[in-house]
Amino acid sequence: xxxxxxxxxxxxxxxxxxxxxxxxxxxxxxxxxxxxxxxxxxxxxxxxxxxxxxxxxxxxxxxxxxxxxxxxxxxxxxxxxxxxxxxxxxxxxx
Amino acid sequence: xxxxxxxxxxxxxxxxxxxxxxxxxxxxxxxxxxxxxxxxxxxxxxxxxxxxxxxxxxxxxxxxxxxxxxxxxxxxxxxxxxxxxxxxxxxxxxxxxxxxxxxxxxxxxxxxxxxxxxxxxxxxxxxxxxxxxxxxxxxxxxxxx
Numbered sequence: 010x011x012x013x014x015x016x017x018x019x020x021x022x023x024x025x026x027x028x029x030x031x032x033x034x035x036x037x038x039x040x041x042x043x044x045x046x047x048x049x050x051x052x053x054x055x056x057x058x059x060x061x062x063x064x065x066x067x068x069x070x071x072x073x074x075x076x077x078x079x080x081x082x083x084x085x086x087x088x089x090x091x092x093x094x095x096x097x098x099x100x101x102x103x
Numbered sequence: 104x105x106x107x108x109x110x111x112x113x114x115x116x117x118x119x120x121x122x123x124x125x126x127x128x129x130x131x132x133x134x135x136x137x138x139x140x141x142x143x144x145x146x147x148x149x150x151x152x153x154x155x156x157x158x159x160x161x162x163x164x165x166x167x168x169x170x171x172x173x174x175x176x177x178x179x180x181x182x183x184x185x186x187x188x189x190x191x192x193x194x195x196x197x198x199x200x201x202x203x204x205x206x207x208x209x210x211x212x213x214x215x216x217x218x219x220x221x222x223x224x225x226x227x228x229x230x231x232x233x234x235x236x237x238x239x240x241x242x243x244x245x246x247x248x
Contacts, residue, residue, distance in 0.1 A: 028131070031160050032124040060131070060149070062156055063218035091149060095221075102220045 010036045020050045022086070026057035029065035037068050045076045045083070056087035065092075066099045114141055117180040120159070122167050122194065130159045130179060137181045143188070143248070151188070151246065154225040155179065157218035158192050158242055166196025166240060178238075188246045190226075193238040201231045 010033055013024040021044045029037060044051050051072065058065075069083070076083045088096065116137045120126040134155045138148045162177050178193040222229060226244040234241040 028128060030124070030127050030156065031163070032127055060152075062153060062160065063221060064160070066217060094149075095153065098221060098224055099217060101224070102217055 012037070012040050014040065014044070016049075019048075020052060022052040022054055024054045024057065028060035029058055029068070030060070030062050031064040034064040034068050037065070038071070041068070041072050041083075042075060045072060045079055045081060048079055048081055050081050050084070051076065052084045052086050054086045055089055055092050058089050058092050061092045061095050063099075066095065070103065113182075113184055115180060115182040116140070117178060119176040119178040122163055122173050122175050122177050122196070123171070124160070124163055126177075127156055127159055127163070131156050133179065134181065141181075141183045141188075143183070147246075147248075150225045151190075154222045154244060155181075155190055157221050158190075158244065160218055162192065162194045162196060162240075166194050166199065168197070170196070183248070186248055188248055190244045190246075192242040192244075193234050193240070195234075195237060195239045197239075198233075199231050199240050199242070 010027075012026065015022045015024075023037075023040055023044070025037065027033070041051055041053070053069070053072075055061075069085070073083045085096075116133075118133050120129055120133075131152050134152045135148065138151065143151070159177065159179065167173050167175070175195050180189075180191040180193075182189045182191070222244065226246050228243075228245045230243045232241040232243060233239070
């Protein structure tokens, strides 16, 4: 699965879309991790994500930890309502 | 998809899926179709879809951990009595060790248990049973409506 990526100075924005589950999670990692490893700040635009499960949340958590290790950061942008609901539930656990 | 009982106060639908991650979207589609048919509260539907998908994912990730290319199928049955929803999962994978999937103490959290946590948050009860032949595992989730 391909995701649109835009660059502005040292920030890369990844536009995720559709349903992010275990089957898609590795595709998302393959896009985000190299950007983090290159030292860029990564913004994940989630406005077009209709569904996200624990695998998607795991990608966000892993990305955040990886970014911290690389002295950069991950930010979530335009979080859709379905994703916000899952994030709220995940915050009780993490 | 087979409707087992036509009585609108006692509906049941069952479908089987190949045990692999690419089947998860089909599990979600089946669940959404059934909830539409059963006229389940729209505010509840996507939470239930998440719980079902997480349980199916656990079968792929754990019960079939060492068999990624299996041709085995898992079955999902959704039943509604009007007051309660019961969702049953059947698989022929490694027997579930219930102690490994129970809710952990709050100071013992690990990211890997997030899917199970979601199921616990959304559903009212979770029961692991031995499956009747040919099944090995039978997970039953319930939710009062």
